[in-house]
Amino acid sequence: MFMKRDRQFASDNYSGICPEAWAAMAKANIGHEVNYGNDIWTQRATDAIREIFETDCEVFFVFNGTSANSLSLAALCQSYHSILCHELAHVETAECGAPEFFSNGSKLLLMQGADGKIDPAEIERAVNKRTDIHYPKPGALSLTQVTEAGTVYTPAEIKTLTGVAKKRRLRVQMDGARFANAIASLSIAPADITWRAGVDVLCFGGTKNGIGIGEAVVFFDRELARDFDYRCKQGGQLASKMRFLSAPWLGMLEGGAWLRHAQHANEMAKRLEMGLHKIPSVKISFPVQSNVVFAKIPKPAEEKLHTRGWKFNTGGVTPGDSRLMCSWDTTPGDVDAFVTDLQEIGA
Ligand SMILES: Cc1ncc(COP(=O)(O)O)c(C=O)c1O
Numbered sequence: 001m002f003m004k005r006d007r008q009f010a011s012d013n014y015s016g017i018c019p020e021a022w023a024a025m026a027k028a029n030i031g032h033e034v035n036y037g038n039d040i041w042t043q044r045a046t047d048a049i050r051e052i053f054e055t056d057c058e059v060f061f062v063f064n065g066t067s068a069n070s071l072s073l074a075a076l077c078q079s080y081h082s083i084l085c086h087e088l089a090h091v092e093t094a095e096c097g098a099p100e101f102f103s104n105g106s107k108l109l110l111m112q113g114a115d116g117k118i119d120p121a122e123i124e125r126a127v128n129k130r131t132d133i134h135y136p137k138p139g140a141l142s143l144t145q146v147t148e149a150g151t152v153y154t155p156a157e158i159k160t161l162t163g164v165a166k167k168r169r170l171r172v173q174m175d176g177a178r179f180a181n182a183i184a185s186l187s188i189a190p191a192d193i194t195w196r197a198g199v200d201v202l203c204f205g206g207t208k209n210g211i212g213i214g215e216a217v218v219f220f221d222r223e224l225a226r227d228f229d230y231r232c233k234q235g236g237q238l239a240s241k242m243r244f245l246s247a248p249w250l251g252m253l254e255g256g257a258w259l260r261h262a263q264h265a266n267e268m269a270k271r272l273e274m275g276l277h278k279i280p281s282v283k284i285s286f287p288v289q290s291n292v293v294f295a296k297i298p299k300p301a302e303e304k305l306h307t308r309g310w311k312f313n314t315g316g317v318t319p320g321d322s323r324l325m326c327s328w329d330t331t332p333g334d335v336d337a338f339v340t341d342l343q344e345i346g347a
Contacts, residue, residue, distance in 0.1 A: 006334075009330075012326070018252075022212075028244060059217070062232060077140050083103070083108050084118075088148040141171070173201050184262035194218075200224055201217065209261055262328075268331075
């Protein structure tokens with residue numbers, strides 16, 4: 001019995017644009033404005049980001065997460081450097097070599113750690129593995145917050161990692177495609193898991209939070225942002241009608257929609273986890289701390305769910321796991337319908 005579903009669990013970017021971002025774009029669409037980021041909307045959105053981070057950071061609006069990660073890492077590294085990241089990191093598994101490409105050859109060195117989190121001892125291992133001239137020199141640490149397993153680093157965990165990194169003179173970049181979900185999960189000030197915890201640059205995700213297109217690259221160490229505008233232009237990331245990338249951020253940040261939506265998506269994931277717990281043959285794979293549930297669903301049941309019109313991905317980040325992602329617009333009804341279907345199927 002195939003049903004067309006209004007919302008899906010396949011990805012948080014299956015969702016549309018949230019009302020606050022949409023309204024801000026509509027407001028920015030009145031009349032003419034200066035181009036290439038020299039407009040009032042970009043100025044105001046930049047100031048709003050400075051306000052939530054409580055610091056005078058440098059901010060750049062780019063089209064997507066791959067470019068935000070790649071260009072920011074390129075700004076931290078020379079071509080002969082290496083970038084240390086978790087083996088599941090998006091920069092390693094899902095960016096088609098863009099970080100290496102934009103940094104002109106910096107090599108990604110992979111590290112391990114449970115639940116998608118880097119084990120601090122792995123940094124030492126990676127740095128000490130080779131120290132000779134024939135191997136790339138460690139240049140940067142890339143952390144993902146929320147991690148690819150949906151878990152959230154605590155401020156203490158981030159400080160430990162950045163502490164080891166700084167001792168080894170590594171710059172620290174954070175892939176924050178789901179940064180809002182991390183803040184909603186931890187209920188702390190954004191500064192406490194970024195610059196106050198030793199992060200030099202954050203790729204602040206907008207798309208998965210409810211914006212249509214775009215991420216913000218936030219440099220806490222302003223010196224590292226030198227010439228980043230040229231890097232963006234050369235990388236095809238300087239929007240001529242920048243106001244349509246930046247105005248939605250204002251809509252999200254000014255009234256707190258970014259946190260409300262992230263909080264809601266996280267709550268939907270918790271609800272889903274609770275529902276799945278009632279089905280003995282389904283096993284939750286990682287602690288549910290953000291807007292995603294990874295679960296092992298028996299293959300026949302998974303196939304029947306697809307037949308009933310549910311879309312979700314299996315075997316992407318970790319083999320055998322289905323990734324069930326909640327969005328700003330996921331409803332309790334969506335979650336309950338999915339769980340009821342799984343119960344009916346008799347997993
Ligand atoms: C952890 C992480 N980083 C970055 C991205 C952004 O990628 P994109 O280039 O598709 O916007 C994603 C998207 O899935 C992600 O999950």
